[in-house]
Amino acid sequence: MRRTLTRLPALVLAVALAGCGVFGKEIDMTENWSAAKLYAEASSELDSNNYAKAIEYYEKLEARYPFGRYAMQSQLDIAYTHYRADEPEAAIAAADRFIKLYPQNPYVDYAYYLKGLVNYNRSVGFLDRYVPVDASQRDPGSALDAFVDFSVLVERFPDSRYAEDARQRMLYLRNNLAKHEVNVARYYMRRGAYLAAANRANYVIERFQRTSAVESALEVLIDAYTALGKTELAADAKRVLDLNREAGRFISDEPEPGEVSLARKVWDYLSLDEN
Template sequence: MSRTLSRLPALVLVILLSGCGIFGKEIDLTEGWSAERLYAAASSELDSGNYQRAIEYYEKLEARFPFGRYAMQSQLDIAYAHYRADEPEAAIAAADRFIKLYPQNPYVDYAYYLKGLVNYNRSVGFLDRYIPTDPSQRDPGSALDAFVDFSILVERFPDSRYSEDARQRMLYLRNNLAKHEVNVARYYMRRGAYVAAANRATYVIERFQRTSAVESALEILVDAYRALDKPELAADAQRVLDLNREAGRFIADQPQPGDVSLARRLWDYLSLDEN
């Protein structure tokens, strides 16, 4: 009994040191802040690279001040903060939420552009930033998603400040998608699936004109027809290949667009600091 009583002061001390989480309300230093102050703090954390803290502030702003320009801008900033924090799914979800809530908003083009950037960087991959690799060797899923996002932007907002960059990225993505199809055709050739290889090569020639992959697709088509003992078709494909080479119609690979720095744009996007 005495041993139990001797432990009581220590137990009380542990509870007291554990903070206010058990007996009281947790202290929130941002309580009472205005929307403007919350937004400024969140943007400062964003610019400093403290993305999780920025997201925390933005979410508090939305919860406390759900209406108004700061709340609307916060949704775009949250999407970007998730993107920079290497949380692509959360970034896309935030951008989609903005698009759903504000389909007619004059800044919705940025949401589509950011979605495209997220998927584009997923398609490029982390290693590509440091080690030269062939992106056409990877699963084209994210590249297709990025292409769709950018194409929606270009189609709906042709005069957007982001459309020109989107077009350049679409050219690069389209070229890599075509090269992916060529890689699949080569795989079929190695496996002896010559009909499948010829179909893939034909698909590239018909659907991806004006890409560097067309020349390789014609070469595969010639080899596939020869392997299938179809000399006339092989001769026709060879003739098309030779004519285009002599005319210089085959184009080189599209260069990869440079990285786009968006860190400061988010503050200036709605010109909030000018009002």
């Protein structure tokens, strides 16, 4: 009995050492994994929505195998994983890192598209996914960033597989940015700042042609000129509004583009499954 009692602490110590490694060094089960193995496991964790573990494996792959297609692909996948994990700042930072390291890479268009998509989704509030909200009422900061990101993509890579979706999102963003300016003009009207309201309305008419906001901007402009006592200018604006309405030149709101699935697997980018 005494022998059993004296051996028990040694057994517990052995188990503890096995779990923590010798002298407190934690055992890394991935230590001998190849680049392909790390990438496959990271992709599997991403598919299972285990984002933290996926990023851990991707980062280990980059650290151990910094050269080659798997490492390059991992950098894009890290950006995508942060996007999926609702970590916009980290996603944009990872995409920017890829753009900086591989500016001539044939898949850099994806990095620009992902940046735009992250900012696009940041411009849409959480509640908007469940409750209809006027996007033009929000701060346009992220929407402007998204518009710029998509603009770079369309300008530099007009034939990209992501270009058409980017163009559609730009139309939607541009319309909302114009509506935001109209909302500001209406705010000025409520505050009695009629000249500021007229200037904002004119800005929309001049800079955001072919958006649904132009019709509203003309309405604000008429009210502002009327309040300022500029009857002739108000009449001119009214005439332009009526003529365009009769001709059916005003367009309706651009529908919000639907979410598109983003290719992220290695064969989608580098065709590593091909011999």
